[in-house]
Amino acid sequence: MKRIFFVEDDLSLINGLSFAMKKQGYEVDVSRTSLEAEQLWMDGKYDLVILDVSLPDGSGYDLCRKIRQTSKVPIIFLTAADEETDIIMGLDIGGDDYITKPFKLAVFLSRVHALLRRSENFYLSDAELNSNGITVQRLKHEVYKGSRQIDLTANEYKLLCLFMENPNIVLSAEQILSKLWDCEENYIDNSTLTVYIRRLRTKIEDDPSNPQKIVTIRRMGYKWNVTE
Incomplete structure (x- = not known):
């Protein structure tokens, strides 16, 4: 039985x-405050x-940051804050999906099912990915450039794995967003993806202004360009 922390x-x-x-x-545990949530999170998996x-006593953003210090658990933000800046920040600090109120119950449950299914399949993949001098150790959730460990957000990590799983294959923006977020609404768009790719490039490329690993294929998408 899957356990959900609400x-x-x-x-x-x-x-x-x-x-x-x-x-x-699903088994559901509920907290109504940040303090209660922090205490319950420490006790449960x-x-x-x-x-x-x-x-009432804090922000879900702060709680997300604390969870991300120790866990890669999938996180959905459920909120009335629907400004683009709120959404981008939520995804950037480690959220995997962002559902704005009001919403339809069927859509909510569909997103929950999809994220749990995608997370389960994600961790059944190869234990290690290795190309272009980048190594991903899935079981440890660690990424290395050569011998140096790189710190990635949850979405940057998933984006990198998706590229490395598809070497020398051009992936359209729509394909990438569909794989990562089951993009059913317009708030995750090409501009958001561009931000993630730019930030990922700054961490893995030797020269981010002239990327050689994640290359842009004009009018088509992006490609993990295997050069080794």
Whole structure:
């Protein structure tokens, strides 16, 4: 049984979504404050975290940052904050999906199923990826450039793995977004992907202004260009 950690202060939403998720066969633990969530997170092992951004005693963003210090668990932000800057920040600090209120229950459950399924398949892949002087050790969630370990956000890590799993294959922006985020809404777009690729290049390329590993194929997409 998959365990879901649900952090939300709206009691009516807690009751409705907890009931719906339990009917789908999930085990659900709920926290209504940041303090309670931090204490519960220390005691439990979860397959998915759902975070509200605005909590009575803090921010879901801060809680996400703390979780990301020790875990790669999938995280969904569930919030009324629908500004583009809020969404980009949520994804950049380690969120895997961002659902804005109001939303349809069927869409919410579909996104939960998809993220859990994608996470499960992701960790069944090869234990190690190695090309272009970059090594990904999946079991440890570590990335190395030569002998130097590189610190990546959760989305940068998944993006790098996707490229390395498809050497010398041109991937369109739509293919990449579909693989990473099951892109059903417009808030994850090409400009957001461009930000992630630019930041990833600064960490893995010898000369980010002249990338040789992640190359842009004009009007087609991007390619992991294997040169070794």
